[in-house]
Amino acid sequence: MGAEVLVLPASPRRAPVASAAGGEGAQDYSLFLREDAGGAKEMAFAVEGVDCAACIDEIEDLSEALPGIVRARLNYTTHRLTVGWAAGAEARPGELINALARIGYRAYPFEADRLEEIDNATARHLLRCLAVAGFAAMNIMLLSVSVWSGNVSDITPETRDLFHWLSALIALPAAAYAGQPFFQSAYRAVRARALNMDVPITLGVGLALAVSLYETLHHAEHAYFDSAVMLLFFLLTGRYLDHAMRRRTRTEAGNLAALKALSANRVEPDGTLVTVPAAAIVPGDEVLVRAGERAPVDGLVLAGTAAVDESLITGETLPRRLIAGEAVHAGALVHDGTLRLRTTAVGEDTFLTEIERLLDKASTARGRYVRLADRVARLYAPMVHLTALLSLAGWLIAGASLHQAVLIAVAVLIITCPCALALAVPAVQVVAAGTLMRHGILLNAGDTFERLAEVDTVAFDKTGTLTLPEPAVANAEKVPAALLEIAARLALASTHPLARAVAAARPGLVPVASARETPGAGVEALIDGEVARLGSAAFCGCEDLVAAASPEASLVAVRHGPVRALIELRQVLRPDARAVIDALRAAGRRIVILSGDRAAAVAPVAAALEIEDWWAQARPADKIGVLESLSGQGHRVLMVGDGLNDAPSLASAHVSLSPITAADVTRAHADAVFLGERLAPVRIALDVAANARRLMRENLMIAVVYNLIAVPLAIAGQVTPLVAAVAMSGSSVIVTLNALRARSGGPARAKEAS
Amino acid sequence: MNVLLYLVPAALSLGLVGLAAFMWSLRSGQYDDLDGAAVRVLSDDDLVDAPGAAGRK
Numbered sequence: 171m172g173a174e175v176l177v178l179p180a181s182p183r184r185a186p187v188a189s190a191a192g193g194e195g196a197q198d199y200s201l202f203l204r205e206d207a208g209g210a211k212e213m214a215f216a217v218e219g220v221d222c223a224a225c226i227d228e229i230e231d232l233s234e235a236l237p238g239i240v241r242a243r244l245n246y247t248t249h250r251l252t253v254g255w256a257a258g259a260e261a262r263p264g265e266l267i268n269a270l271a272r273i274g275y276r277a278y279p280f281e282a283d284r285l286e287e288i289d290n291a292t293a294r295h296l297l298r299c300l301a302v303a304g305f306a307a308m309n310i311m312l313l314s315v316s317v318w319s320g321n322v323s324d325i326t327p328e329t330r331d332l333f334h335w336l337s338a339l340i341a342l343p344a345a346a347y348a349g350q351p352f353f354q355s356a357y358r359a360v361r362a363r364a365l366n367m368d369v370p371i372t373l374g375v376g377l378a379l380a381v382s383l384y385e386t387l388h389h390a391e392h393a394y395f396d397s398a399v400m401l402l403f404f405l406l407t408g409r410y411l412d413h414a415m416r417r418r419t420r421t422e423a424g425n426l427a428a429l430k431a432l433s434a435n436r437v438e439p440d441g442t443l444v445t446v447p448a449a450a451i452v453p454g455d456e457v458l459v460r461a462g463e464r465a466p467v468d469g470l471v472l473a474g475t476a477a478v479d480e481s482l483i484t485g486e487t488l489p490r491r492l493i494a495g496e497a498v499h500a501g502a503l504v505h506d507g508t509l510r511l512r513t514t515a516v517g518e519d520t521f522l523t524e525i526e527r528l529l530d531k532a533s534t535a536r537g538r539y540v541r542l543a544d545r546v547a548r549l550y551a552p553m554v555h556l557t558a559l560l561s562l563a564g565w566l567i568a569g570a571s572l573h574q575a576v577l578i579a580v581a582v583l584i585i586t587c588p589c590a591l592a593l594a595v596p597a598v599q600v601v602a603a604g605t606l607m608r609h610g611i612l613l614n615a616g617d618t619f620e621r622l623a624e625v626d627t628v629a630f631d632k633t634g635t636l637t638l639p640e641p642a643v644a645n646a647e648k649v650p651a652a653l654l655e656i657a658a659r660l661a662l663a664s665t666h667p668l669a670r671a672v673a674a675a676r677p678g679l680v681p682v683a684s685a686r687e688t689p690g691a692g693v694e695a696l697i698d699g700e701v702a703r704l705g706s707a708a709f710c711g712c713e714d715l716v717a718a719a720s721p722e723a724s725l726v727a728v729r730h731g732p733v734r735a736l737i738e739l740r741q742v743l744r745p746d747a748r749a750v751i752d753a754l755r756a757a758g759r760r761i762v763i764l765s766g767d768r769a770a771a772v773a774p775v776a777a778a779l780e781i782e783d784w785w786a787q788a789r790p791a792d793k794i795g796v797l798e799s800l801s802g803q804g805h806r807v808l809m810v811g812d813g814l815n816d817a818p819s820l821a822s823a824h825v826s827l828s829p830i831t832a833a834d835v836t837r838a839h840a841d842a843v844f845l846g847e848r849l850a851p852v853r854i855a856l857d858v859a860a861n862a863r864r865l866m867r868e869n870l871m872i873a874v875v876y877n878l879i880a881v882p883l884a885i886a887g888q889v890t891p892l893v894a895a896v897a898m899s900g901s902s903v904i905v906t907l908n909a910l911r912a913r914s915g916g917p918a919r920a921k922e923a924s
Numbered sequence: 925m926n927v928l929l930y931l932v933p934a935a936l937s938l939g940l941v942g943l944a945a946f947m948w949s950l951r952s953g954q955y956d957d958l959d960g961a962a963v964r965v966l967s968d969d970d971l972v973d974a975p976g977a978a979g980r981k
Contacts, residue, residue, distance in 0.1 A: 223963035246960030297950060305943040309936060329928070336932065 198446040199263040202279040210240075210257040215277040216425040217270070220249045229275060236266055248421045250280060279447065286424055289417050296410045299348040303403040306344030307396070310337045311895075314396040318892050321391055334386040334393045341379060341395040348402050349375055351409060365551045367592060373555070374583045375401060381580045397584050397894045404902045405592050412596035415603045415613075422612050434466040435459070437510065451516050459509045462665035465502045469511030471495060476507030479667065481633045482833050483814045484766045487741060489724075501814060501833050505667055546591065546870060558582045561885045574887075582884040584894055586877055593902055594869035597909035602862035605913055609854045610845035611827075618841040620866070621825035622859030624806045628754055628852070629797065629823065631811030632765035632772055636779070637741035638847060639812070639831045641668065643675040644723055645738040653735055657728040660685060660693045660704040668726055669693070671739050672704070692727075700731035712736055741771075743778065750849040751779045754856070760805070764793045766815045793819040810852055812836060827852060858912070865912050869905045876901040 204212045217229065226244050229251060233242030238259035244251045255261045263279065270277045313333045320330060349372070356368035378398040385393050434448045437456040448466035451457060456472065459465050465478075477489040482501045489505050492498060498511060562579035566572065603613050630636050646654060658676035661669035663685035673679075682702075685695040692705010703710045710727035715736045719725055723738035751761055763784035765772045772786040785796055797819055800807050809816070809823030812832035820826035821839045828840035837843055844851035880897050883889050889897075949955065 223966045226960065226964060227967050244960070245957045246963060247957045294950060297955070298947065301943060301946045301950075305939055309939050312935065313932075332928070336936075340936075 198444055198450065199261075199279055200450075202263070202281050202447070203261055208257045211255040211259075211261040213253055213261065213263055214280045215251045215253070215263075215267075216280040217244065217249050217251050218276040218278070219274060220244065220246065225275070228273060229270065232269055232273060233266060236262075236269060238262070239266070249425060251277065280424070281449075286421070289413075293410070293413055293417055296351065296406065296413055299351060300403070300406045300410055302344050303348035303399060303406050306340050306348070307399045307403045309340055310396045310399055313337050314393075314892075314895070317393075327389060330391070331386070331389055334382075334395075337393060337395040338383055338386055341382075341399050344399060345375060345379055345402060348399075348406060352402075352405065365548055367546075367551070370551045370554050370583070370586075371401070371405060371592070374398075374586075377580050378584050381577065385577075392890060394580070394584060394894070397898065400895060400898060401584070404898070408593040408596045411600040415600045418603075418607070448516070451513055453513050453516060455513045457511045457513055459504050459511060460665065461504055461506050461508065462667055462670070463504055465498050465500055465504070465509075465511065467511070467513045468497070468500050468515040469513045470497055471509050472512050473510040474508050476509050477505040478509075479503040479505055481767075481813070482639075487633055487767055487771055499814070503667055550591065554583065554586045557586065557881065557885070564885075565887070578884070578887045581887075581889040581894065582881065585880045585884045585889055585897065591870065591873045593905050593909075594873055595866050597906050598862050598865045598869060598912050601909050601912040602858055602865075605858050606842070606855060609851060609858075611842055611851045611855050612844075613842045614838075615841045618825060619859045619862040621806075621841070622808065622855055623863035625759065625808040625825060625856060625859075627760040627762065627800055627805040627807045629762045629764050629800075629807050629809045629811075629819075631809075631813060631816050632763055632775055633741060633767055634812040634831060635810050635829060636747055636763070636775055636849070637743055639829070640674075641671045641724060641739040642742045643672060643737055644720075644740045644742065646675055649728070649735045649737055650733065653728055653730055653733055654737070655679065656697055656702050656730050657704050657726075657737060659697075660695060660702060660728070663687065663695070664693045664704070668724060668739055669704070672726055672737060697730065702728075702730045704728045707736065710734060743775065744847060744849045747849050748779060750853050751781065753853050757856075759856075762796070762800075764788050764796055764809075764811075764819065766790075766793075766813065790815045790818045794822050797823050808852075808856070827855060862912050865909060869908055872905055872908065873901065 199213070202213050206212070219225070220229070226246055229244050230242045233239055233251070233253055238255045238261065239253055240256045241254045242251060253263075253266060267277050267279075313336055317325065317330055317333050352368045352371045352375070355366065356372040359366040359369055375398045378394040378401075382393040382395050382398070433445050434451050435443050435458040436446050436451060437458055438444055443458060451467050455467075457465075457467060457469060459476075461476070464482075471492055471494050473494055475491065475493050477491050478498060479487070479489045480499065480502045481487050482503070483499050492509065497514070498509065500515075558579045561582050562575050565575035565578055570578075599619060602619055606613065633639075643649075643654075649657075655676050658673050659679050659682050661672035662679065662681035664687055682695040682697060685693050687693050688705070688709070691709040692703055694701065694703045694705075696702070705727065707713050707716050707725060707727045710729040712727040712729065712734050715727070715734070716725065719736050720738055720740075723740040726737045726739060728735055728737060755761060761779075761781050761783070763772060763776055763781055765784070765786050766788055767786060769786035772784055776782075776784040785792065788796065793816070797807055797809065801824065806824045809820050809826045810828065811820055811826070812829050814833040814836060816828070817833070817836040817839050820828060820836060826840045827842050827844060828836050830837070830843055830845045832840070832843075842855060844855070876897065880889070883893065954961070
């Protein structure tokens with residue numbers, strides 16, 4: 171083995187990318203600019219393509235070199251760039267976006283939502299509580315260990331009292347501060363007449379502190395300050411981990427939202443076009459949508475005709491021809507032509523009222539699911555309180571003094587306080603969520619694992635889920651290679667969505683410089699002295715070939731002099747769809763397809779994957795009906811879908827997944843989102859979840875066994891603070907170590923195509 | 925046991941200094957970008973900016 175040379179990570183030479191700003195036309199970013207009292211402006215961007223240490227310098231140096239910018243800071247964890255302009259300087263974000271695009275980074279204006287800010291504040295608060303609890307626990311332990319060793323040797327009662335008073339001085343304010351998250355949650359639960367894990371925690375900590383104070387006042391040998399504060403420290407650790415996992419997902423989701431945020435071409439009253447973020451459009455605005463763009467808002471067509479692909483909304487893959495006066499929904503992809511829309515609904519209101527109604531209904535149904543930890547808490551809390559009460563009564567009956575009996579009851583409460591129990595579930599969740607994230611799966615909900623692990627039926631949407639969202643060339647082998655190359659070069663010059671698919675068939679080509687596009691017909695150019703055309707069959711004189719072509723495919727004709735051919739484009743299955751379906755079936759799961767597309771389009775897919783149960787032309791309500799009848803038969807259904815029409819069924823299924831290309835509303839209602847072109851994440855998610863649930867159960871078992879040993883000791887009056895401290899930290903450490911095994915969950919397929 | 929009179933306050937104040945340092949680092953945003961801190965150490969643009977570094981060439 172030779173000596174290795176340490177090479178500093180250098181930025182690979184990047185190709186310029188098309189900037190998100192588009193580069194032409196007026197841009198309006200005022201929505202994203204924040205201005206402070208002094209007039210200095212600040213703006214945040216989500217940056218794509220940050221993957222090495224050198225990127226940080228490159229991006230920050232470039233930004234700071236631009237006029238007016240005084241500081242630029244890239245957060246490498248969240249891939250966000252914050253840029254500040256000098257007070258009074260004119261902020262030109264478009265300039266920065268274009269400059270970044272030239273060196274190979276796409277930057278998107280980013281607006282931190284309120285939820286995320288609340289989240290960050292909560293995380294900071296938890297961390298502060300954790301620090302205070304940690305400080306207090308360590309220092310009180312220092313004093314406690316002295317008392318314990320002094321008790322068996324020669325400590326004087328005065329010194330012991332001093333140490334106990336010092337402990338009280340540290341423990342009481344620390345617990346009052348660090349215990350807030352639990353006290354508040356317990357208070358909310360009690361007020362709602364419910365019991366959660368925080369109720370016994372609050373009672374245990376409160377009683378332990380009160381009794382310790384009482385004991386200290388009466389010069390006793392033992393005090394429980396250390397147990398109370400250490401309990402808080404361990405519990406806060408679990409809670410912080412749990413929170414950090416969900417925050418990470420939300421950050422990713424926020425970036426994705428910025429990356430996918432649409433811009434809209436607003437028609438100003440004077441007739442000029444201004445590109446603005448879709449969020450800046452209000453109902454009543456006029457918007458222009460050109461070929462190849464998605465409608466950013468719901469609207470009525472004022473002028474123009476165009477064929478639009480609404481597969482993201484209805485699952486239907488055949489384009490629909492729109493004329494003036496018809497309604498179009500946000501997310502519809504314009505194939506050819508230009509539409510001028512009057513906005514009727516924007517942002518969160520942009521989905522069909524029917525879907526909205528169904529969503530409300532479905533979401534409330536889901537709310538009935540009770541998390542594993544809460545289910546345990548419902549059983550556990552009354553049991554703990556009853557045991558403590560019984561041991562108090564038992565010792566009183568057996569003739570012990572009231573003081574002694576209360577001490578034992580408190581010991582029972584402390585020792586049963588769910589230290590390991592509180593860590594058992596979150597620790598596994600955090601580790602398993604990390605595993606999923608490495609496989610390109612992001613979780614939206616914390617209890618996803620528990621529900622995923624129970625799945626026995628998987629329902630897939632077809633368009634965009636089993637198949638890739640974009641169509642692809644289906645008959646590449648039948649088209650002469652040279653002709654396909656010409657088609658791909660011509661396609662690069664066109665904005666038509668089908669042209670993008672043709673171009674993707676032969677990547678890395680140079681576009682034809684002199685190409686001329688005839689709207690509604692195709693592209694034309696001179697190649698090698700002969701006329702080359704790409705477009706409709708009529709445009710290329712290929713009508714006679716149409717009869718022989720497959721009836722379900724979209725057709726694009728290409729002609730180069732006398733050579734001509736029809737290119738068939740259709741939705742292709744995700745590359746590993748077959749393998750994943752087979753693996754799911756082998757694991758004993760039932761597979762069904764729920765599609766909004768025509769039966770003629772669904773049948774071949776179902777046949778190719780050997781799926782017997784499929785429903786075509788299913789409206790959102792039909793999909794929910796099927797899911798409900800399945801769950802009525804006792805099945806737990808995982809719904810995988812991407813369309814707007816899938817949103818209600820995703821919300822009503824037991825658990826749901828959606829690809830990252832899904833409609834915004836749909837993605838928001840999925841329990842988890844997966845990246846990349848593969849379907850494998852569905853299987854990985856199920857495997858990791860099954861593993862996680864096993865570990866959660868093991869952890870809960872460990873907690874129960876610990877209680878079975880510790881509680882009798884406590885009831886027998888044998889638990890000194892020392893025993894309590896050792897037992898509590900011991901069980902927490904074991905549970906945490908066991909949770910780390912969730913790292914190895916799922917098949918080892920680190921290399922995900924993205 | 926007189927030694928306790930200054931050892932215990934000393935131990936406690938050391939702990940408090942640690943706690944204060946943590947609170948300061950949290951407030952100054954050092955926990956906002958943990959991955960970034962790990963790679964920023966590799967960049968040496970601070971050498972170029974250092975006074976005298978250019979003159980010694």
